[in-house]
Amino acid sequence: MAAYFHSVTLEKDKCMGCTNCIKRCPTEAIRVREGKAKIIDERCIDCGECIRVCHNHAKRALTDPLEIIKAYPYPVALPAPTLYSQFSHKFKVDQIIQGLLNLGFFRVWEVARGAEIATQVLVKYLENHALPKPVISAACPAVLRLIQVRYPELLEHVIPIESPMEISARLAKKELEEEGYPVEQVGVFFISPCAAKVTSVKNPLGVKKSQVDGVIAISDIYGPLLAQLASTASGSIQPRASGAGIGWAVIGGESRLLPFNQTLSVDGIANVVRVLDDIAMGKLKEVDFIEGLACMGGCVGGPLTIENSYLSKTRIQNLSKKYGMSYPEVAPEFACSEFFWTEKIEPCSVLVLDEDLALAMQKLETLDEIHKALPGLDCGSCGAPTCRALAEDIVRGLAVEIDCIFKLREKVTDLAERMVELSSKLPPSIGKPR
Amino acid sequence: MMDDNKQFKPLKLHFTVEQGDFIRAGEASSKIKKVLSQLGFPGPLIRRVAIAAYEAEMNIVIHSWGGELEAEIGPEHVKIVARDRGPGIPDIALAMEEGYSTAPDKVREMGFGAGMGLPNIQNCATEFIIESGEGKGTVLRILIAVKE
Numbered sequence: 001m002a003a004y005f006h007s008v009t010l011e012k013d014k015c016m017g018c019t020n021c022i023k024r025c026p027t028e029a030i031r032v033r034e035g036k037a038k039i040i041d042e043r044c045i046d047c048g049e050c051i052r053v054c055h056n057h058a059k060r061a062l063t064d065p066l067e068i069i070k071a072y073p074y075p076v077a078l079p080a081p082t083l084y085s086q087f088s089h090k091f092k093v094d095q096i097i098q099g100l101l102n103l104g105f106f107r108v109w110e111v112a113r114g115a116e117i118a119t120q121v122l123v124k125y126l127e128n129h130a131l132p133k134p135v136i137s138a139a140c141p142a143v144l145r146l147i148q149v150r151y152p153e154l155l156e157h158v159i160p161i162e163s164p165m166e167i168s169a170r171l172a173k174k175e176l177e178e179e180g181y182p183v184e185q186v187g188v189f190f191i192s193p194c195a196a197k198v199t200s201v202k203n204p205l206g207v208k209k210s211q212v213d214g215v216i217a218i219s220d221i222y223g224p225l226l227a228q229l230a231s232t233a234s235g236s237i238q239p240r241a242s243g244a245g246i247g248w249a250v251i252g253g254e255s256r257l258l259p260f261n262q263t264l265s266v267d268g269i270a271n272v273v274r275v276l277d278d279i280a281m282g283k284l285k286e287v288d289f290i291e292g293l294a295c296m297g298g299c300v301g302g303p304l305t306i307e308n309s310y311l312s313k314t315r316i317q318n319l320s321k322k323y324g325m326s327y328p329e330v331a332p333e334f335a336c337s338e339f340f341w342t343e344k345i346e347p348c349s350v351l352v353l354d355e356d357l358a359l360a361m362q363k364l365e366t367l368d369e370i371h372k373a374l375p376g377l378d379c380g381s382c383g384a385p386t387c388r389a390l391a392e393d394i395v396r397g398l399a400v401e402i403d404c405i406f407k408l409r410e411k412v413t414d415l416a417e418r419m420v421e422l423s424s425k426l427p428p429s430i431g432k433p434r
Numbered sequence: 435m436m437d438d439n440k441q442f443k444p445l446k447l448h449f450t451v452e453q454g455d456f457i458r459a460g461e462a463s464s465k466i467k468k469v470l471s472q473l474g475f476p477g478p479l480i481r482r483v484a485i486a487a488y489e490a491e492m493n494i495v496i497h498s499w500g501g502e503l504e505a506e507i508g509p510e511h512v513k514i515v516a517r518d519r520g521p522g523i524p525d526i527a528l529a530m531e532e533g534y535s536t537a538p539d540k541v542r543e544m545g546f547g548a549g550m551g552l553p554n555i556q557n558c559a560t561e562f563i564i565e566s567g568e569g570k571g572t573v574l575r576i577l578i579a580v581k582e
Binding site for chain 2: 354
């Protein structure tokens with residue numbers, strides 16, 4: 001596998017080279033070069049913000065097609081709870097599960113149930129381990145990568161527990177294996193609202209290898225599933241998840257299940273950045289637990305969803321009420337280290353200007369000088385999101401000063417003035433006395 | 435104590451901090467933090483410097499009539515000097531007690547001035563000196579060693 005895998009990719013033909021995406025990227029991971037956006041691999045956290053803001057739909061998430069399930073004799077669907085919010089309330093959760101079975105899945109293992117198990121494992125973990133406050137949820141893979149890239153000093157605040165998706169995948173495989181199916185013939189597929197989940201499957205953090213075999217976008221399965229729903233009757237299947245697990249699809253869904261006095265739920269990647277900035281400065285100490293989700297509204301606002309996120313939020317809340325908040329206790333053997341991370345997440349410091357401190361200091365001084373000389377308009381015409389980012393690119397040798405159109409104009413004006421001045425010079429044979 | 439980093443020209447940053455400017459409060463410490471990240475300092479050190487600088491910055495905003503924050507960054511340690519024009523601290527030992535605060539109610543209502551500022555700095559610092567006296571203003575000298 002390559003050093004960096006990203007789900008978010010660019011379709012060059014569709015990119016118009018506008019600067020919408022560079023401005024909204026929370027890690028300044030995009031530049032416009034030769035009229036096309038370019039994603040800097042090591043900085044991208046796959047939050048999907050660029051997918052959302054691109055008017056030309058040039059950014060997309062690499063996901064697997066529905067046909068991938070045919071590669072396994074026993075394909076299992078892991079629907080994110082968000083999937084339930086994509087369809088009208090007249091379609092019940094059991095119908096959606098039946099619809100997935102009709103599409104060719106052998107089993108459906110609800111990630112909402114995985115979320116309930118994750119909640120219990122998490123409570124158990126915190127009973128026995130003291131983490132610095134505020135404790136930060138690891139549920140959103142984009143936020144986890146944001147911490148790794150921009151706030152490595154906060155990694156020790158993060159609860160080292162697998163995501164509901166991973167827990168569900170592990171248990172789905174275990175169940176089928178116990179029933180006698182050969183586990184290598186079982187394929188487990190997450191039905192995802194977001195791009196970051198694809199990355200967390202292909203290039204996982206905290207675990208060596210993901211238990212998930214493929215990720216199918218909600219937006220891709222939506223049409224075929226909707227077609228199934230019309231002819232699927234309700235009542236033949238009993239969903240396993242309660243309203244508590246389903247509630248994880250919206251912001252605050254995780255926090256409200258935890259035994260903390262002070263929780264803070266923040267949605268939208270820019271807002272998450274603000275909160276993480278505060279924690280890094282030692283603020284927010286009175287907060288016990290922070291749930292940060294990259295998308296507005298939570299996973300219901302994911303870039304691979306179809307439905308209006310506000311409507312989805314209401315539907316999830318209604319489903320939570322309908323299915324109630326009580327859920328079965330996990331068997332004692334689950335509430336142990338089985339779901340803890342096995343791998344340490346190493347900091348990924350993309351900001352460092354040079355490995356050599358003396359050189360880094362020199363570069364920083366040069367960066368400041370260049371930045372001061374730039375107009376400070378942050379117009380984005382140079383292809384970098386801000387003047388500061390351009391100065392940084394120049395210092396790193398990735399750009400030049402005249403990439404700034406104002407600097408270029410200054411140079412052209414200088415040159416023009418010199419040309420006028422030179423044109424007024426006459427040869428001594430015909431010129432005036434000097 | 436606090437001798438300069440040898441054979442190395444330390445990087446110096448300077449910021450002016452206004453009294454009562456809660457909108458911009460934290461900007462100086464945030465910039466210091468970003469610079470340390472760009473220079474590749476280890477996370478735990480960045481954390482300690484960010485917290486100490488932020489608390490010192492907030493002290494100037496809340497308790498003084500304005501002042502300045504300086505950071506000197508070298509390979510062995512980071513020094514923060516917070517200098518203010520202000521009423522000074524009449525009893526430094528009392529000010530260092532956790533929970534002791536002279537912050538007005540208005541500031542406390544905003545969630546600041548809980549009396550943890552100086553103890554927090556102390557916890558983050560390798561060496562910490564307060565120079566102050568009634569009517570003299572206050573100077574905080576904070577040294578944080580890269581390797582503890």
